[in-house]
């Protein structure tokens with residue numbers, strides 16, 4: 001493999017290119033007109049514009065991506081996450097064009113992309129599933145009987161849904177039939193597939209996922225878990241490894257189950273098996289993500305493996321070269337997704353220019369990002385600015401390190417979620433490890449931020465003072481920076 005086309009943008013495009021470069025492999029960036037000045041474009045050995053800003057006219061255009069791959073003599077395509085990463089048609093077309101798709105085969109994507117076929121595939125193995133219907137339910141009377149059997153509340157899920165889309169919770173028998181009809185109609189219009197199934201609603205679950213790696217020679221291992229329960233509206237905000245609640249025994253049991261899930265769909269590459277874990281630590285298979293995930297760095301930090309390197313090695317046909325017993329985990333890693341969103345305004349997307357953008361650094365701090373000071377944050381894509389990842393000996397030190405890194409990280413010009421991250425790191429429920437997927441809903445209101453993040457008021461006053469000072473001498477206000485010394489003089493922390 002001599003040249004990889006990276007069919008993505010932002011932090012993940014850069015992340016992939018960095019490993020490719022270490023491996024002596026050339027990279028090709030593709031970019032939309034909105035990303036012409038983006039770091040991933042400059043980092044690549046070659047870069048080709050593939051169209052207007054809208055994803056549908058650029059990053060999602062299979063024909064253009066394949067054309068660029070041919071024109072540049074690329075021999076492989078890495079899809080990153082999102083966009084075309086879990087599209088089986090794209091995986092097949094890449095292969096038909098004589099290129100290597102750095103990811104699983106289309107069969108695995110199809111099996112896991114449909115929730116019913118996923119449950120069907122893993123049901124043949126000894127993997128715990130949430131109690132519910134055995135397959136699709138079309139007759140509301142049948143669904144109602146199942147619901148009464150397993151007990152309310154129940155969830156109706158669309159087979160073609162996922163990531164929280166196409167779910168409907170039902171609390172009582174009286175509303176079941178009507179709700180199920182609505183769920184079917186919704187699934188038909190949203191996904192073009194009306195297939196639904198019934199599951200017991202697991203209340204206050206934790207979301208714990210297992211990273212797996214499978215080579216093309218039948219070797220499958222797991223790389224332990226990531227705890228991803230801190231999320232809002234099905235968007236993860238904080239992920240960590242290991243989970244504060246898994247015992248070594250449960251870790252092994254869930255890891256073994258995840259390996260079986262991978263085998264159930266003939267998986268090849270890096271994948272993630274999602275489980276729900278209830279308050280009694282019962283776990284249930286939920287779905288499998290057939291891509292490299294946003295939160296992969298926490299696994300890299302506790303295992304010492306480079307997941308992109310493993311993906312590339314597997315795609316080249318190499319064997320893993322190690323077994324389950326060779327893989328160890330050390331220390332504790334936490335990732336915070338930094339979004340261009342205002343945590344004080346119900347996480348509304350915030351747009352603008354990164355007028356000040358200074359990274360934290362020092363022991364145990366990693367930032368994966370795709371922005372630089374002075375850049376506009378484009379409105380066309382995901383509002384994630386960066387991933388702030390910390391690593392330390394244990395969970396306590398990792399949380400303290402995250403708080404320190406949040407203080408060092410300077411982002412001005414747009415609203416962002418760093419104050420929220422600090423808040424979570426100081427919260428008793430998070431510190432003790434006693435939290436679930438309802439944490440944000442139950443434990444966070446915007447009022448919390450101002451009390452705990454005393455640095456923000458300082459930041460605001462420094463900026464206002466500086467702008468006022470500047471107005472007297474210039475019509476062109478500058479931004480406070482290290483040269484002015486203002487940060488150091490005025491800040492208490």
Ligand code: MV4
Nearest residue numbers: 130155162163164199200201202207231286437
């Ligand atoms: C559930 C559940 C409770 N019981 N299934 C949400 C996304 C999709 N992957 C499945 N999801 C859930 N399925 C049963 N039977 C609760 C959720 C859920 C959730 C799961 C993982 C992470 C965050 C979540 C937030 C709300 C609901």
